[in-house]
Amino acid sequence: MIKHLRSAADLDAPTATLILDTAAEMAALSGREVKKLPALRGRTVVNLFYEDSTRTRISFEAAAKRLSADVINFSAKGSSVSKGESLKDTALTLQAMGADAVVIRHSASGAPHRLANWVDGSVVNAGDGTHEHPTQALLDAYTMRSRLGRLDGLKVAIVGDVLHSRVARSNVLLLTTLGAQVTLVGPPTLIPLDVAAALAEKTQVSYDLDAVLPDSDVVMMLRVQTERMQDSYFPSAREYSRRYGLDVARMKKLPEHAIVMHPGPMNRGMEIAPEVADSPRSTIVEQVANGVSVRMAVLYLLLGGK
Amino acid sequence: MAYLIKGVSILGAAPADLFLKDGVISDKADKDAEIIDGTGLVALPGLVDVHTHLREPGREDAETVETGSRAAALGGYTAVCAMANTSPVADTAGVVEQVWRLGREAGLVDVQPIGAVTVGLAGKQMAELGAMATSAANVRIFSDDGFCVADPKLMRRALEYVKAFDGVIAQHAEEHRLTEGAQMHEGEVSTRLGLTGWPAVAEEAIIARDVLLAEHVGSRLHVCHVSTAGSVEVLRQAKARGVRVTAEVTPHHLLLTDELAAGYDPVYKVNPPLRTRRDVDALRQALLDGVIDVVATDHAPHAVQDKECEWSHARPGMLGLETALPIVLSIFGPQWELIADRMSRAPARIAGLAGHGGDLTAGSPANLTLVDPSARRVVDPSELASRSRNTPYAGMTLPGRIVATFLRGEATVLDGKAVK
Amino acid sequence: MAQPRADAPSKIILAESDLHRVVDRIAHQILEKTSGATGTVLLGIPTRGVPLAHRLAARIHAFEGVEVPVGSLDITLYRDDLRLKATRALGRTELPPGGIDGLRVILVDDVLFSGRSVRAALDALNDVGRPSSVQLAVLVDRGHRQLPIRADYVGKNIPTALSESVKVTLTETDGADEVKLLGGLS
Numbered sequence A: 001m002i003k004h005l006r007s008a009a010d011l012d013a014p015t016a017t018l019i020l021d022t023a024a025e026m027a028a029l030s031g032r033e034v035k036k037l038p039a040l041r042g043r044t045v046v047n048l049f050y051e052d053s054t055r056t057r058i059s060f061e062a063a064a065k066r067l068s069a070d071v072i073n074f075s076a077k078g079s080s081v082s083k084g085e086s087l088k089d090t091a092l093t094l095q096a097m098g099a100d101a102v103v104i105r106h107s108a109s110g111a112p113h114r115l116a117n118w119v120d121g122s123v124v125n126a127g128d129g130t131h132e133h134p135t136q137a138l139l140d141a142y143t144m145r146s147r148l149g150r151l152d153g154l155k156v157a158i159v160g161d162v163l164h165s166r167v168a169r170s171n172v173l174l175l176t177t178l179g180a181q182v183t184l185v186g187p188p189t190l191i192p193l194d195v196a197a198a199l200a201e202k203t204q205v206s207y208d209l210d211a212v213l214p215d216s217d218v219v220m221m222l223r224v225q226t227e228r229m230q231d232s233y234f235p236s237a238r239e240y241s242r243r244y245g246l247d248v249a250r251m252k253k254l255p256e257h258a259i260v261m262h263p264g265p266m267n268r269g270m271e272i273a274p275e276v277a278d279s280p281r282s283t284i285v286e287q288v289a290n291g292v293s294v295r296m297a298v299l300y301l302l303l304g305g306k
Numbered sequence B: 001m002a003y004l005i006k007g008v009s010i011l012g013a014a015p016a017d018l019f020l021k022d023g024v025i026s027d028k029a030d031k032d033a034e035i036i037d038g039t040g041l042v043a044l045p046g047l048v049d050v051h052t053h054l055r056e057p058g059r060e061d062a063e064t065v066e067t068g069s070r071a072a073a074l075g076g077y078t079a080v081c082a083m084a085n086t087s088p089v090a091d092t093a094g095v096v097e098q099v100w101r102l103g104r105e106a107g108l109v110d111v112q113p114i115g116a117v118t119v120g121l122a123g124k125q126m127a128e129l130g131a132m133a134t135s136a137a138n139v140r141i142f143s144d145d146g147f148c149v150a151d152p153k154l155m156r157r158a159l160e161y162v163k164a165f166d167g168v169i170a171q172h173a174e175e176h177r178l179t180e181g182a183q184m185h186e187g188e189v190s191t192r193l194g195l196t197g198w199p200a201v202a203e204e205a206i207i208a209r210d211v212l213l214a215e216h217v218g219s220r221l222h223v224c225h226v227s228t229a230g231s232v233e234v235l236r237q238a239k240a241r242g243v244r245v246t247a248e249v250t251p252h253h254l255l256l257t258d259e260l261a262a263g264y265d266p267v268y269k270v271n272p273p274l275r276t277r278r279d280v281d282a283l284r285q286a287l288l289d290g291v292i293d294v295v296a297t298d299h300a301p302h303a304v305q306d307k308e309c310e311w312s313h314a315r316p317g318m319l320g321l322e323t324a325l326p327i328v329l330s331i332f333g334p335q336w337e338l339i340a341d342r343m344s345r346a347p348a349r350i351a352g353l354a355g356h357g358g359d360l361t362a363g364s365p366a367n368l369t370l371v372d373p374s375a376r377r378v379v380d381p382s383e384l385a386s387r388s389r390n391t392p393y394a395g396m397t398l399p400g401r402i403v404a405t406f407l408r409g410e411a412t413v414l415d416g417k418a419v420k
Numbered sequence C: 001m002a003q004p005r006a007d008a009p010s011k012i013i014l015a016e017s018d019l020h021r022v023v024d025r026i027a028h029q030i031l032e033k034t035s036g037a038t039g040t041v042l043l044g045i046p047t048r049g050v051p052l053a054h055r056l057a058a059r060i061h062a063f064e065g066v067e068v069p070v071g072s073l074d075i076t077l078y079r080d081d082l083r084l085k086a087t088r089a090l091g092r093t094e095l096p097p098g099g100i101d102g103l104r105v106i107l108v109d110d111v112l113f114s115g116r117s118v119r120a121a122l123d124a125l126n127d128v129g130r131p132s133s134v135q136l137a138v139l140v141d142r143g144h145r146q147l148p149i150r151a152d153y154v155g156k157n158i159p160t161a162l163s164e165s166v167k168v169t170l171t172e173t174d175g176a177d178e179v180k181l182l183g184g185l186s
Helices: A013-029 A056-068 A089-095 A111-116 A136-148 A166-177 A193-199 A209-215 A237-244 A284-303 B063-074 B093-106 B130-133 B152-165 B188-193 B200-217 B228-238 B251-256 B259-262 B277-289 B324-332 B336-351 C016-033 C051-065 C116-128
Strands: A044-049 A070-075 A101-106 A120-130 A156-159 A181-185 A203-206 A220-223 A260-263 B001-009 B014-019 B024-026 B034-037 B042-045 B048-052 B077-082 B110-113 B166-169 B221-225 B245-249 B368-378 B397-407 B408-414 C010-014 C040-044 C070-072 C104-112 C133-141 C153-157 C165-171 C178-182
Touching: A013 A220, A013 A284, A013 B336, A044 A056, A044 A089, A056 A120, A056 B024, A089 A101, A089 A111, A101 A284, A101 C070, A111 A120, A111 B408, A120 A136, A120 A284, A136 A166, A136 A220, A136 A260, A136 B152, A136 B221, A156 A166, A166 A181, A166 B336, A181 A209, A193 B188, A203 A209, B024 B063, B042 B110, B042 B336, B048 B063, B048 B200, B048 B324, B048 B336, B063 B077, B063 B093, B063 B188, B063 B397, B077 B251, B077 B336, B077 B397, B093 B110, B093 B130, B130 B152, B152 B166, B152 B200, B188 B259, B200 B221, B200 B228, B200 B245, B228 B245, B228 B277, B245 B277, B245 B336, B251 B324, B277 B324, B277 B336, B324 B336, B324 B368, B324 B397, B336 C051, B336 C165, C010 C133, C010 C153, C016 C051, C016 C133, C016 C153, C016 C178, C040 C051, C051 C070, C051 C104, C051 C133, C104 C116, C116 C133, C133 C165
Parallel strands: A044 A070, A044 A101, A101 A120, A156 A181, A156 A220, A181 A203, A220 A260, B001 B034, B001 B042, B048 B077, B077 B110, B166 B221, B221 B245, C040 C070, C040 C104, C104 C133, C133 C153
Antiparallel strands: B001 B014, B014 B024, B042 B368, B368 B397, B397 B408, C010 C178, C165 C178
16 A cells, blocks of 8 residues: 555555445444444544645544544644744654644655655645645545446536646546546636646646537536636636536537536536536535545555555 | 976877976976876866855855865866855946955955946846955946846947947846746746746846847957857857857756655756757857857855755855866866856956966966866865755766966966865 | 465365355354344355355255355454555445344354454444344355354364465355365465
8 A cells, every 4th residue: 555645646446446445435434323433443533634624634534533533723823833934844743643644735846755755654644735635636536436236338528717726737647547538628828738737648638518418427517716817817707607607508419327516615697507516416415525535545545454 | 386287188299398487487397396196187277167156255155266266276167257246236337346355365266256237136227337346356347137137228338338338238037027036947847846937938038138238339248158059049149240258058957857855855946947958959059159258156055054044035046166177077077178268268268367267388488287087076066165965966976177377377276176 | 365376286175076065054053053044144245255144145046945145244353463465455244124123133254264254244244233133144254263252163274384375266256166275375
């Protein structure tokens, strides 16, 4: 088993599949009355969150607690971090506390890689800057597999701000490792030439959402941050929504079996219409539940053994 | 002190004896001369760096004029041009004279201050360039390095104004609107790593503008740390048209690529950023062709805490003085004429340093360095004379050992060690 | 525990037909000791306990026409030696539709050795329900207990040295029915 989960690129197909299979067993166990499992008793998991992300932190916290790990939440606000302590000094503190795993969310791309140099325990990337969010990709893959039965050969459209999306990066890496065919869709400003070049072997690029939808098994809508407008990536929310938003009319172009995903939090009415978000095709609530099972699997596989 | 260097090869020529006396190269031996065995060594004119950050005043925890001077001497340099982005900024005669005096006191290399183009490097108002030029520091190169002189009107005026005292503007070419938040070269690697890109065009667009401005006003322009293949093409065309432009390239841009960012170790973070293999190849060719005139280190010491952190929080810059010649040797081999020109004569000419970059013939100032090209050394950051440790070459085995350096006939380095 | 080498000498303890007879005998014993296997659930411990539990249920059905519910109980997350070895993949826990509350649970495993697996199984069982009683059925008991645990149904007692190991293969999981003793360290 790997030691850290810093990037979806850390996962080869057998390892990724093992995580998804383990998550399925974890999900089955979570239906019972006693949800706690003793596997990580005596182990310490630190949630080191430099960015507010209540949903991700709670998901990791629930996962670690269900496996009986001791959980320490170390959030940037009101801690030594907000007093200017460096990542390295924080790492040394966590090291002295005997953290077996550090789950880190950070606004700087690559912060988990840096952290891994300074702690002996496992490092799990819970989102770093505009780089990656590998457990989100794992839960997305898990959701696709449980809804559609497979990943190999699945046609997945990832729509929106690919350039700044850590979810998109991790999904492209993981899904292509597992045999899915990914198409990136969005305005050219948000899928510049280098994105295409970096990912071209594995993915296709389209600027036309309507053309892609009829041949998609999965359409994953990315959150579009409104500050991108100020930076001239697109002229207005209205124009973005008209060209790249998933509304009811567009949803009808999808094949019967296709599902609609969103990593949350959503901008309803911007990249996704409320009717679409709440439709039976939407897996948005499922994704949240699956997140705990997938994170249990990751923590167990990283920390459960020698 | 007089020296007799026995059996040394001047620029790769057949071994001969070299005499130093009274600060100049002499044509006959002094009977009290200290004898240095030059067997297997190559004598080069003392190297000249037109782009060094010495950090004093302001960041003496990262480097001082003295420690930087020692690093320079150990690297074979006899003169360095100290960039203006200190704190306070070297934008007045007072600050440049202070740096110049500190250099004299250290006495290891000639420290030639560079003056800021604009007050506080703010890009708004021209600094008192004439006062700096006529100060004791005798400033000839002006640069806002670290920042681009972005305003085209201000750049035009500065280019014109310094003609009165044969000055030159050294431009840090970076169209800042295209590099907001930039962390590394914009390309496939930056996309993969999720780091905001610094596009090549942001450099090329400014160089293109500036060569046109220099052509328009008939002024000299020097371009700092050229890093892209596209910039090389712009310079090649400008030089072919007769524009008075010179350009520098750093050892790191001649050797390293953006792939090194993959581990997010900020020791590889630098501005302009490491580019691609294609750019590296174009820069090497340009240096050979003379499209790029000089190798300049952009020696940029940083305190440990400014590099032992997240990539995007780290300061850009790398050490360079002690490794520049070995890096160049590793790339180009023992092309001593090329090395002497690009690392000594041409930079001395650009900086207006008359006593440096001369031929090693009788009567010339005895500014020279002795290199053992057959020695190989592993770069160990802890052994560097610089106060900082941010070398990207740690652990690399590099050819060439600087055995001795002489500044006006006095040894600053002997037996590979600084004399003081 | 030292493992015998793959090429260590081996001895067949139960051939295919012996193994079938042993399963039959356990099925009979269960029927006898549980008054016809009423109110009973068989829970196999993965990997090989699960097909064994299914076989026992099938034999019980063949002998008496009684349907005994069968499930599986994975003990991986309850093992006390998780940290001593590389991370193990999980097996499946699947309780029969009627659950186990108030019923007699018979845990089924292939080999009883230190007793630690059974202890883990008792902990796991505790988290999934409250049976009225718990029994243990094993194909082979090789001795060397480290905990105060004994089996209620034993197919065959095999005295072993610690350096030896017992290898059970089943058609469902390994392609053949057989029990082998793999020789000591050579």
